[in-house]
Amino acid sequence: MIPLLAASLTPAGLEGPLRGIHTLDSGSDGQIFQLVENSASHLKVEQQPAPTFIRHVNNLKELASSEVVGPDESPAISPASPGPENSTALQGEAKVSRPSPLSDLSDFCTTAYEYWEEQIVADEPAYSPARFPHGHYEMGFALVDAVPADGLVELQNRLKAARGTKHSGWPPFLELQIDGWEPYARDNFIEAWTGRRVSGKQTKESVFSDFWRVSAGGQLYTIRGYVENNTWMNGPRYSPGKALDFDFPIAQIVEGILFARRLAKSFERVKGIAVRGRFTGLEGRSLLFPTSPIGVLWKSNYISRSRSVDIPVKQVTLAQVQDQDALAKVILELLKGFYARFNFYKLSLGEVQRVIGKLGRF
Amino acid sequence: MRIFISHSSHDAELARALIDLLQAALPTASDDIRCSSVDGYRLPAGVSIDQKLQTEVHDAELVIGLLTPVSLRSA
Numbered sequence: 423m424i425p426l427l428a429a430s431l432t433p434a435g436l437e438g439p440l441r442g443i444h445t446l447d448s449g450s451d452g453q454i455f456q457l458v459e460n461s462a463s464h465l466k467v468e469q470q471p472a473p474t475f476i477r478h479v480n481n482l483k484e485l486a487s488s489e490v491v492g493p494d495e496s497p498a499i500s501p502a503s504p505g506p507e508n509s510t511a512l513q514g515e516a517k518v519s520r521p522s523p524l525s526d527l528s529d530f531c532t533t534a535y536e537y538w539e540e541q542i543v544a545d546e547p548a549y550s551p552a553r554f555p556h557g558h559y560e561m562g563f564a565l566v567d568a569v570p571a572d573g574l575v576e577l578q579n580r581l582k583a584a585r586g587t588k589h590s591g592w593p594p595f596l597e598l599q600i601d602g603w604e605p606y607a608r609d610n611f612i613e614a615w616t617g618r619r620v621s622g623k624q625t626k627e628s629v630f631s632d633f634w635r636v637s638a639g640g641q642l643y644t645i646r647g648y649v650e651n652n653t654w655m656n657g658p659r660y661s662p663g664k665a666l667d668f669d670f671p672i673a674q675i676v677e678g679i680l681f682a683r684r685l686a687k688s689f690e691r692v693k694g695i696a697v698r699g700r701f702t703g704l705e706g707r708s709l710l711f712p713t714s715p716i717g718v719l720w721k722s723n724y725i726s727r728s729r730s731v732d733i734p735v736k737q738v739t740l741a742q743v744q745d746q747d748a749l750a751k752v753i754l755e756l757l758k759g760f761y762a763r764f765n766f767y768k769l770s771l772g773e774v775q776r777v778i779g780k781l782g783r784f
Numbered sequence: 785m786r787i788f789i790s791h792s793s794h795d796a797e798l799a800r801a802l803i804d805l806l807q808a809a810l811p812t813a814s815d816d817i818r819c820s821s822v823d824g825y826r827l828p829a830g831v832s833i834d835q836k837l838q839t840e841v842h843d844a845e846l847v848i849g850l851l852t853p854v855s856l857r858s859a
Contacts, residue, residue, distance in 0.1 A: 426848060445851065464845055467812075474808055486801075
């Protein structure tokens with residue numbers, strides 16, 4: 423058995439058959455990871471990479487620390503009944519732990535997505551381009567340990583400064599000076615939604631229907647559409663939901679990281695940048711490869727059978743995003759699993775370097 | 785069923801969080817886990833609860849015991 427101790431218990435406080443048993447403390451990240459490792463060993467399976475389940479580690483830790491002790495009405499299974507060879511228990515100290523930057527970012531993105539779905543596009547028709555009917559991608563970034571900006575006016579100034587460099591015509595976290603599409607303050611965030619119907623008009627393209635949200639603490643989230651879904655790109659070779667420009671995911675994640683890097687310059691004590699991604703609407707899409715410098719695309723047989731792919735949260739240092747080659751290695755690690763979903767496509771460092779090179783003004 | 789989570793019914797929320805962690809971290813299916821207070825992981829209807837629990841605890845490859853003030857009082 424693996425004994426896992428919850429709030430307000432200590433190993434020294436265990437009595438009877440539990441006295442002296444080795445327990446794991448649910449208030450400790452390290453011991454919860456130990457629980458996973460021990461469990462994998464007992465079951466003879468390989469555990470997933472830590473970023474895949476870090477959110478659940480924090481959730482368990484918080485619950486164990488805040489557990490309410492209620493009346494006991496029904497008998498529990500005796501923890502003493504199983505033998506020691508296959509068991510574990512978890513014990514938690516009564517303490518308040520701060521969620522890690524990685525789980526913070528995950529929660530920030532989840533909340534922002536739910537808000538977009540439940541409030542921003544709630545009144546949009548089912549097939550409105552603003553709802554991304556052929557899929558969307560989300561990106562989240564966090565300036566790790568940043569000292570929060572002193573209010574939303576200050577944050578707005580910092581965002582404007584970070585927009586000083588552009589790598590594409592439709593960058594993430596963009597500011598449009600059009601009534602209804604410009605950024606606005608809402609609660610503790612600055613947001614913008616360019617899919618909004620303005621004066622009875624609305625963009626017909628998902629790719630221009632961005633929603634983004636930034637917090638004063640340096641957390642950023644955006645949800646956007648794929649350029650390949652645009653009606654003006656429709657042609658005899660591919661239609662919405664059937665193709666994905668090979669360069670697109672790399673370029674978008676890099677552009678987002680570079681924006682976060684510029685924004686980080688205006689925050690104090692930033693220790694690194696956390697990155698998260700999610701791509702949906704992928705099932706049946708083929709990778710489109712560039713065949714010439716002028717951008718003619720070749721549709722490949724690298725087809726995704728997955729509907730969506732999550733890019734687990736990863737924290738990178740500022741040094742890694744200052745250097746082009748170091749950033750390429752980060753992106754390779756971040757996205758190689760994504761590309762593998764397209765019929766086992768093996769992403770190379772050279773391909774990542776080529777796409778980063780296209781963005782210019784590193 | 786490969787993993788048995790021993791707990792008090794009052795700790796169902798904590799048990800649920802533990803299941804979420806195990807399912808995210810390990811290649812396990814829902815029917816690999818028994819947790820009698822969490823929907824989807826409960827005992828099947830119509831079985832002898834005491835007998836079934838004893839059998840499952842004995843046969844499980846891994847038993848995780850949630851030790852909380854409530855579960856210790858009820859043990």
